[in-house]
Amino acid sequence: MTLKITRKKDCGNSPKNQLVEALVIAFARRDIDFILKSVTDDIIWKVVGQATVQGKDDVEATLKSPIYNSEVTELNIDHVSTHGTVGSVNGIRK
Template structure:
């Protein structure tokens, strides 16, 4: 796996586990995060605030299917299972498109996230 591919795996793990320090150090100050269907989030502090607010679901599992890198652009896709406070587990398919500030050791300047609900299952 390429260096950038390994970084993206680590970034996704940090995002899911709430490692704000790791995430923050890899974003530009003027990052734009576009979650398809939502208003874009502008700036590092706003990005981190969305992470902090995180919602009421707990991530149970993330499976990364593909990491594709090319120059200053990259894509990561896979699935994740999340559980709400009632015990219901929902599976989502995701695809994140990244644009970096530079080719080598660049910071994340733009992130576009697609999230599609695949199914629900109650845990008894």
């Protein structure tokens, strides 16, 4: 199924913002290879209201688990923000 993506024009206004946006899209598409190539071994992935996953191995295991197996058909990216070594995105996935 095709993923419909909508985003604000200012989301990709820096290379770091572009990377964080690309990561969010990769998470929605379940592009595990891209995600693992783009993050460091000490990644901390915080999903608001759900869980915090630490480390590349745990991120990979989570992405491959049945819990994370729902298909995303629409992704609305409202804001992408980066500062130093951290990044954040807010929006809605359906």
